[in-house]
Each structure stands twice: as C-alpha cells, then as structure tokens.
Amino acid sequence: MCVTAVESRPADGGTAHAVKAMGEIGTSQSPTHRPFGARVKAFVALTKPRIIELLLITTVPVMFLAEQGVPDLRLVLVTCFAGYLSAGGANALNMYIDRDIDALMDRTSQRPLVTGMVSPRECLAFGITLGIVSTLLFGLAVNWLSAWLALGALLFYVVVYTMILKRRTSQNIVWGGIAGCMPVLIGWSAVTNSLSYAPLILFLVIFFWTPPHYWPLSMKVKDDYARVGVPMLPVIASNKVVARQIVLYSWVMVGASLLLTPLGYTGWFYTLVALAAGGWWLWEAHALQNRAKAEVTGAKLREMRLFHWSITYVSLVFVAVAVDPFLR
Numbered sequence: 001m002c003v004t005a006v007e008s009r010p011a012d013g014g015t016a017h018a019v020k021a022m023g024e025i026g027t028s029q030s031p032t033h034r035p036f037g038a039r040v041k042a043f044v045a046l047t048k049p050r051i052i053e054l055l056l057i058t059t060v061p062v063m064f065l066a067e068q069g070v071p072d073l074r075l076v077l078v079t080c081f082a083g084y085l086s087a088g089g090a091n092a093l094n095m096y097i098d099r100d101i102d103a104l105m106d107r108t109s110q111r112p113l114v115t116g117m118v119s120p121r122e123c124l125a126f127g128i129t130l131g132i133v134s135t136l137l138f139g140l141a142v143n144w145l146s147a148w149l150a151l152g153a154l155l156f157y158v159v160v161y162t163m164i165l166k167r168r169t170s171q172n173i174v175w176g177g178i179a180g181c182m183p184v185l186i187g188w189s190a191v192t193n194s195l196s197y198a199p200l201i202l203f204l205v206i207f208f209w210t211p212p213h214y215w216p217l218s219m220k221v222k223d224d225y226a227r228v229g230v231p232m233l234p235v236i237a238s239n240k241v242v243a244r245q246i247v248l249y250s251w252v253m254v255g256a257s258l259l260l261t262p263l264g265y266t267g268w269f270y271t272l273v274a275l276a277a278g279g280w281w282l283w284e285a286h287a288l289q290n291r292a293k294a295e296v297t298g299a300k301l302r303e304m305r306l307f308h309w310s311i312t313y314v315s316l317v318f319v320a321v322a323v324d325p326f327l328r
Helices: 015-024 036-046 049-067 073-097 120-141 144-165 172-176 178-192 197-220 222-228 239-257 268-293 303-327
Strands: none
Touching (some): 036 120, 049 178, 049 303, 073 120, 073 144, 073 178, 144 172, 172 178, 178 197, 197 222
C-alpha cells in the first residue's frame, strides 16, 4: 500500500540510520510496556487533532452561511463528529503510509507508529474503520452528498496526496491541499443537501491559502524533508523562489475571498474583516519576500510569522462568514 517514489534515505551516511530507525518502528514498545492510557492517547494522536480543529473552523461557519442564521444544533454536532472521524481516518492512513519517513524526520519522530505505541496493523485497521464509520454516519444522519464528499476527501488525501504526489513533485501540497478544502463543501451540503457558488468560492480561498500556509513551515523544516527525499518546494527551490510563490498565491487567495460580497452571499461585516485580515496577510507575505530577496537566512528570515498568522487569518475570515448573516 505504501508507495515510495523517491529514495527516503539520505545519500551520505544515512543508510545505517535509516535501517536502524525502520527496525525500531513497532518494536520500541513491547505490548507489556504500553499502558492503556498511553495507548488511548496514541490512537487519538493518529487522528492529528490539531489539524482537525482547523478543518472544523472551516466547516461550522459555512453551515451558518448556508442557513443564513443558526443551523440545527444536532446537525452541526453530527457533521462535526462525522467530519472528525473521516479526517482522523485519513490522517491515520497517512501515518501508516508515511511511517518509513516519519522515523527519519525530527518533527515526526514521536508519532505513535515510530515509537511503537501503535503497530502498523492496528493503525491500518483503525484508519479504515474510521473511514467506513464516518461515511455511514454522514449518509444515515446527515445526507449522502456529504457522505460522498467526505469519502472523496479521505481518498484524495490518502491516495492522491500521500501515495502519489507527496514523494514525486514539489506541487504536492498545492494539489494535495484539495482534500483540506472539502470541509467547506461538506458544511454547505450538510445544511442544503446541494452545492452553490458560495462554498465553491470558499473552497478556492482554502485552496489558495494552503500553499502559502504550509510553505513557510516547510522552509523552517526543509532539512527534514531533504533528508527523506520529499521534494517540498523549499527543498528544491531557493527562498526567493518560494517567497515569490507565496506572494502570488496570497494575492489570489485574498482576491477570491472578496468574491462573496459582490455575488450577494455576504455583507459589510465580512467584507471589512476579509479586507483587514487579507491586507495584513499580504503585508507579512511581502515582508517575507523582501527578507528572502535580501538573502536573509536562519532565524532572521522569520518565515514562521506568516505560518502562525495564516492560522489566525483563516479563523478570522471564517468567523466573519458565520457572523455576517446576523448583521445583514
């Protein structure tokens, strides 16, 4: 199931380290040294809860926009829970497939499969189970359009991004990010059992947000990606090139965010927030580009400023999406 398209071991002297790391996967913790509480935490960690928080931030506000008010609470809770299970299943399967390179990267060295707290077989079964349960829950308790969208997002993330794109192309996060855009469509379809221009516009906002959100982090940890042969853009291109791409995507993202109002989906409040948050984003993106042009490196590059602001940006914009219907 795991596709290795790029050599995942460092070329000079890393083979022994790679073999040792791979040999330790699933064996560093024997069954008798895996306490129940720690095991529960490990299975929760497989779902990558912090990433899912961000997915929910983009799901619930769209439900308010679709309802043009407060949606049914039961529907919101079921949609969020099913969405958590679906995204969690996708993340678990991602860890199963990437367990070889996770063992070699500093930022992933404590993941449950690497430490041995969860075995590969357990992780695979867990991910598949979550995917099946979430699809059925969506279909039976929400609607089948939302179910197919959620299943499509899971398969896209696992197969297209993790198995095909991630180790083959520097455009991995661009196209792989489509999976992270799907909660916007799911939130709308959960309320209306249909799709419209509004969720498609917000889909584009997240699509163009994802690369400039993730590339600054990739700049910070590019040595990790280089060590395992994953061609993230900062690994194969200079900081100048990456920063230029960040600025281009940022302008398109901000432009897309402003399309909702002229099409009649939002009013003055959303527009004000989108302009203010987008203006600050562009300021940070251009500041990063200027530092890259000046060949600033190391801590002075401050690439993580944009990464952290990107999370604040998407939170502000989508909170405005939820609040705006009450102010029109």
